[in-house]
Each structure stands twice: as C-alpha cells, then as structure tokens.
Amino acid sequence: MKSALLSSRRKTSAVAATVGAVIAITATAGSGVSYAQEGAPGGIPETAISADGRFFTPGPSTIVKRNASQGVEAMESISPSPADSFAIRRVKNKKYLGQSCGTKVIQQISGRGKTTLVLTVEKKVEATVKKEIAIEVGAISAGMGFDVTKSYAVSNQTRYEVPRGKFGTVQAYPLYDQYIGDVYEGASGTWPTGKKVFAYKPVGVCFNQWLG
Template sequence: MQLTTIKRGTIVTALSIGLLGAGTGAQAAPSTQHTKVAQAAHMQNTAHRDSTATRLIHVRSIGTKCGKTPIAMASGRGKMTLRIDETRSTGSVLSKHIDATSKVISAGVGWDVSKSRSITVSGSKEVPRSKYGTLTAYVKYSGKKFDVEAILLPQGVTWIAQKNKTAYKPIGVCFKYSQR
C-alpha cells in the first residue's frame, strides 16, 4: 500500500492507494499511519466549523511588584515634611496578546481584570535641614502567572496555546525617597 498526503492551504487530505494483484481480489487494508493522518485531516477540516474555547491553567501567585510610572510626587528643601495625600483609580495590568477574553482571565485569576480600583496614596517623609528631598509614589501590584489552554469544541481536544502570561492587580502604594 502506498500513502500519499496532499496539502491544500491548511487542509490536509490523505489518500490511500492500494495495489491490487493481477487477477486477485486482494484489498488494501488501512495502515495505522493512514488512520492517524486521516484523523489529523479530519481535525483540520472541521476546525473552521467548530469553536475554540479557552481557560487558564497552572495559575500561580508571583508576589508583588511596584509600578514604573509615578502616580504622585512631592519635593522640597528641608527642614520640612513632604506629604502626599491623594486617591487614584488604576486598573489591572496584563501581558500583551493574551488569547482569552477578560471574563476567562478574571475567572482564572480570581478578580475582575476589567474594573479599575481606587487606591489611597498617603505618605510623608521628613527632609533634613539644607537637603532637597523628593518623595515619589508608585502603584503596588500583586500578580499571578498562568498558561492559556485552548479547547477545540465539540471534540474536546486540548493544547496549551500560550505559556507564562501574567496579570497584576493594584493593591496599594510603594514609595521611593531620594535626597541631595
């Protein structure tokens, strides 16, 4: 038996050509390889008709980190006290290009990634005499890392579509003080 695979775009078609003996009624039995190729071709042929669902797997906490963009700042020459008292609204920070909806991500990480949170920025720092001090506030985030699993419906075939994606939610404030 000879197995021929023909590719047309993303569709793979498997043809099995059986050789018949001269004057005999022999039939070609499908090989294991043929069956696997035919199943793969069927999966690819039906993929455009079926829908793909996603879910998060291997969700794990990755601790906290401070943002990179200042949200409030106070500076001045001492002897004085620098004070910041503000309320800010900030949202979750997600990895780029996650192949899952915000509802799927929210369900997986345990908070609504589409909603902003209000955080209170409140802090002070004493600046010594004849020094110039700067107090800067940044958003503090708590993060989770996860993989995105794709599920081909209705077959139930699963595969990991993306690895090591992250989501961070705002939980408070980090301060940085510098003086010269």
C-alpha cells in the same frame, strides 16, 4: 579720560559679576528641581526596572504599603464573557508571584529642608495584563479570579523628613499583586499551549523617596 575709561571698565566688571551670580543661582535651583527627571524615573536604578519598562522591583529607598491587610487579597468568582474567536482558550494553574511596583507616577511631592513631606494618595488604577498568546479578557478574568478590565482604588500615606539644606522628593507608584497562569485550548480547556498570561491587580502604593 583715563579716569572715565577706568570707571567704565569697573562698571562693566560689576555687571558681569552680577550676571554670573544670577546664572549660578539659577543653575543651582534648576539642578535641584530637575533631579527627579535625571536617569531612571523617580531615581529608580535601571537594573530594577522590567524589560518592558512598566514595573520595577522595590529597593531600599522604596516603602511598600498595601491598602489594608498584608496578605494576598481574596479572589472573586468570575465567569468568562460571551464567546468570541479566542473563547476556547482558558487560563488555568494560576499562581501568585509576589508584588511589583508600576513605573507610572501617580502622585508626587518635593521640597527643601528642613521640612516634613507628607504625601497622601487616593487614586484609582487600572489592572494590567501581559499575554504571550491571543486570549479574550473574560477568560483571563475568570482564570485569575478578578476583573482585569477594572480600575481599583489604592490609598495610603507616607511622611519623609528632609534635613536642612537638602532637597527631598517623594513619588508614589501603584503597588500590584502579580499572578501568572497557563493558557489551555479546547472546549474543556484540555490542551496546553505552552503560553503564559500575567495579570497585575492594584493593591496599594509604592513610595519612592530620596534626597537631592
């Protein structure tokens, strides 16, 4: 009787040990896969993200690649759209503020090393506008020199070497040229309102990469 009881206990312990091993393996795999979802999006420090959560400043783990030339792209000549209630407002004194990365992931790849992650991006991304006062988009486009209602193609590629035993992730975000302009009122745009308009034109890709 004692022998049968001892045998039963041994079987129970063996089953528990096996179940424990499976749980441990599952937890390890889960932590590797969910790493990209912990904290700030894409492993981006929260201090680098704008107050509205739509943009971030590139850090040491981010590779910034423009579509073509490294300079600021030439602006188009655009006329304001037909008049509406805000047509008497115009954008003047446009200035280039530099580059920003959007926080919306447009493509992603991940894998366990040793391996090389290759991410090729070819997407269309909408231009973005932030404004401190009501003004029609045609006036913003005319003042900024590009159509703020359009989507623009972004394309580039990156390679990321993942060492053996590590889990690597590469995420692609849109790269924008950022502009600011002053809003004026009046038929000839004579009176300053003291308000600003910001426009963001997609011009490339920000690749954020890290090891888990």
